[in-house]
Amino acid sequence: MSTTALPGWPREDEPFHAGERELQARAGLRERMAEIGARVIRDFMPDQHRELFDKLPFFVVGSLDEKGRPWASLLTGAPGFVSTPDARLMHIDALPHPDDPLAAQLVPGAPLGLLGIELPTRRRNRMNGRVATLSARGFDVQVEQSFGNCPQYIQARSPFSVADMPRSVQARREDGLLSPRAQALVAEADTFFIATAAEGGVDVSHRGGRPGFVRMQASGGRTVLTAPDFRGNFFFNTLGNIARHPRAGLLFVDFARGDLLMLTGDADMVWDGPEVEAFEGAQRLLRIELSEGLWLEGGLPWEWSDAEPAPQLAHTGVWANAASA
Numbered sequence: 001m002s003t004t005a006l007p008g009w010p011r012e013d014e015p016f017h018a019g020e021r022e023l024q025a026r027a028g029l030r031e032r033m034a035e036i037g038a039r040v041i042r043d044f045m046p047d048q049h050r051e052l053f054d055k056l057p058f059f060v061v062g063s064l065d066e067k068g069r070p071w072a073s074l075l076t077g078a079p080g081f082v083s084t085p086d087a088r089l090m091h092i093d094a095l096p097h098p099d100d101p102l103a104a105q106l107v108p109g110a111p112l113g114l115l116g117i118e119l120p121t122r123r124r125n126r127m128n129g130r131v132a133t134l135s136a137r138g139f140d141v142q143v144e145q146s147f148g149n150c151p152q153y154i155q156a157r158s159p160f161s162v163a164d165m166p167r168s169v170q171a172r173r174e175d176g177l178l179s180p181r182a183q184a185l186v187a188e189a190d191t192f193f194i195a196t197a198a199e200g201g202v203d204v205s206h207r208g209g210r211p212g213f214v215r216m217q218a219s220g221g222r223t224v225l226t227a228p229d230f231r232g233n234f235f236f237n238t239l240g241n242i243a244r245h246p247r248a249g250l251l252f253v254d255f256a257r258g259d260l261l262m263l264t265g266d267a268d269m270v271w272d273g274p275e276v277e278a279f280e281g282a283q284r285l286l287r288i289e290l291s292e293g294l295w296l297e298g299g300l301p302w303e304w305s306d307a308e309p310a311p312q313l314a315h316t317g318v319w320a321n322a323a324s325a
Contacts, residue, residue, distance in 0.1 A: 006042065006046055008038050008039040008040065008041065008042060009037065009038045009042065010042075010043055014034050014038055015037050015038070015041040015145055016033065016034070016037050016235070017201075017244070018199070018244065019198050019199070019236075019239075019240035019242075019243040019244035020235065020236045020237060020240030020241075021034075022240065023236040023243060024234065024235075024236055027236075029234050032234075033234055033235065037235065040147055040148065041145055041146070041147045042145070042146050042147065043143060043144065043145065043146070044087040044143055044146060045084055045087050045088070045090070045127060045143060045146045046146070047087075048125075048148075049116070049127070049146060050084040052118060052125055053082045053084060053090065053127075054080060054082060055079045055080070055118075056079065056082055056118060057076060057079055057081075057159060057302065058074055058075065058076045058077075059075050059076075059092065059094075059114060059115070059116055060072060060073070060114070060115040060116075060117065060193050060251065061073045061074070061075060061096075061102055061113070061114055061115075061204065062112065062113035062114070062195030062202045062203060062249065063101065063102045063110070063112055063113075063195070063202060064105065064110075064111065064197050064202055065101045065105065065264075066104070068197075068245075068247070069101075069247055069249065069264045069265075069291070069292075070195040070196050070197050070247055070248055070249035070264060071100075071101040071249040071262055071264055072193045072194060072195035072204050072262065073096055073100050073101070073102040073262065074193075074251060074253070074260055074299065075092060075094045075095075076094065076299075076300060076302075077093060077094045081093045082116070088142065088143045089132065089140055089142060089143070090114070090127060090141045090143070091138060091139075091140050092139055092140075092141070093137055093138040094137075095138060095139070097169050097171060097296055099171035099294060100171075100262070100294065100296070101262075101264075101294070105131075106131055106134050106139050107131060108130075108132065108133065108134065109130055109131060110130060111130050111197070111200060111201050112128070112129060112130065112131060112141055112202055113126070113128045113197075113201070113202040113203040113204035114126065114127045114128065114129070114141065114204065115193065115204045115205065115206065117154070117206060119154065119155070119156055119157040119158070120156055120157065120158045121151075121156075122151035122154040122156055122310070124149045124151070124154065125146070125148050125149060126146070126149060126203070126204075126205070127143055127145070127146045128146075128203055129141045129142050129143045129145070130142050144201065147235075149206070150233060151310070152208075152230075153206070153207070153208035153209065153230060153312055153313065154191075154206065154208055154310050155190050155191055155208055155308065155309055156307065156308040156310075157255060157305055157306075157307050157308070158304065158305045159302040159303065159304055159305075160302075160303055160305055169296055169298045169299050170296070170297040170298060171296055171297075172294070172295045172297065173294060173295075174261070174263070174292065174293030174294060174295055175292060176221065176222035176223065176289075176290045176292065177218065177221055177222055177223050177290075178216065178223040178293070179295075181295070182261055182293065183216060183223075185254050185261055186214050186216055186225065186252055186261070187211075187212070187216065188211050189213075189214055190208060190209060190210060190211045190213070190307055190309070191206070191253060192214065192250050192251060192252050192253075193205065193206055193207070193250070193251040193253075194206075194207055194238055194248055194249070194250055194251075195250075195251075196237075196238050196242055196247070196249075196267070197241055197245050197247075198240065198243075198244035198245045203238065203241060205237060205238050207227060208310055208313070209227070209228065209230075209313060209316055209318075210309070210316060210318050211318070212318035212319055212320055213227060213228060213316070213317075213318055213319070214226070214227045214319075215227070215319040219289070222265075222290055222291070223289075223290045224288070224289045224290070225250070225265075225288045225290065226270075226275075226285055226286070226288075226319075227285070227286050228279045228281060228282035228283075228284075228285055228316070228317070229282065229283055229284045229286050230283065230316060231281075231283055238286075239269060239284075239286075242267045242268070242269065243269075247264070247265070247266055247267055248264070248265065249263065249264040250264070250265075250288060251263075253300060255300070255304040255307075256304070258298055258300040258301060258303070259295065259296065259297050259298065259299060260295070260296040260300060261293065261294075261295055261296075262293060262294045262295075262296070263288070263290050263293040264291060264293070265288045265289050265290040265291045266288070266289045267287065267288050267289075268287050269284055269286060269287070270287060271284050272284070275322070278317075278322040278323075278325040279317045279319070279322040280315065280317030280321070281316035281317060282316075282317070
């Protein structure tokens with residue numbers, strides 16, 4: 001049976017901005033990534049992506065607050081709460097908690113990064129765009145860039161209990177020095193989501209590792225988080241954004257209790273040196289000095305199975321082992 005290749009990037013200017021191009025050149029992959037990007041990044045959602053988005057029970061959204069700080073948020077609903085009326089428009093039939101920074105940014109024209117991820121199958125696709133319309137129930141996003149992601153480093157989990165009634169979500173503020181409860185969640189985490197921004201757009205991505213892959217240190221009254229950056233698709237979307245706009249928002253999920261921890265802070269990269277060399281699998285390190293956070297108790301209204309670790313994690317480390325090395 002014959003197949004027709006989907007059209008790629010429709011414009012003469014390539015889909016990567018200066019920060020992404022800079023890091024691709026640093027890796028010696030500039031020409032190769034320019035060719036790949038023009039082929040697989042699009043200004044519409046392919047049918048495969050739309051099919052995935054339409055059946056998800058949660059969706060990750062990246063936004064910028066009024067201070068220019070990225071935040072990663074999570075919206076939930078019965079499968080079908082995300083729909084795609086056509087290939088260039090997404091409708092989300094949900095709104096964030098009033099204390100979530102995303103709530104204040106849902107205005108027409110605001111840039112958003114969106115990530116649809118199906119944990120049981122490790123499928124994930126990205127869509128970056130702008131708020132088109134807002135209603136009392138949800139909002140629409142107009143596509144600017146759409147592209148797929150590989151399943152690497154994703155811990156497979158399945159929801160096994162869905163609440164019949166919405167949970168009561170309680171919001172509590174975190175400051176730049178994490179509370180003991182927040183520290184405990186970060187210490188056990190095998191997954192987080194990261195929102196970054198540059199050149200007028202926002203992006204949100206997934207990071208996975210073995211429990212203990214995020215290190216916490218106190219410095220000047222603030223918590224500094226350090227996580228390895230493993231081999232990826234070489235688009236350098238997240239790191240390219242940080243090169244241009246050195247801030248990031250992180251989202252940690254307590255899959256056992258249904259709580260969400262949202263954090264934002266200043267970001268930079270450690271490109272080489274003994275810390276990078278000591279962490280198995282790390283190509284570089286991502287460092288975030290926290291400034292503010294929000295704990296949403298009951299923000300994820302499902303219970304989940306234990307994680308089935310991604311096979312790639314067998315060749316990655318944790319900070320306890322890196323310290324001994």
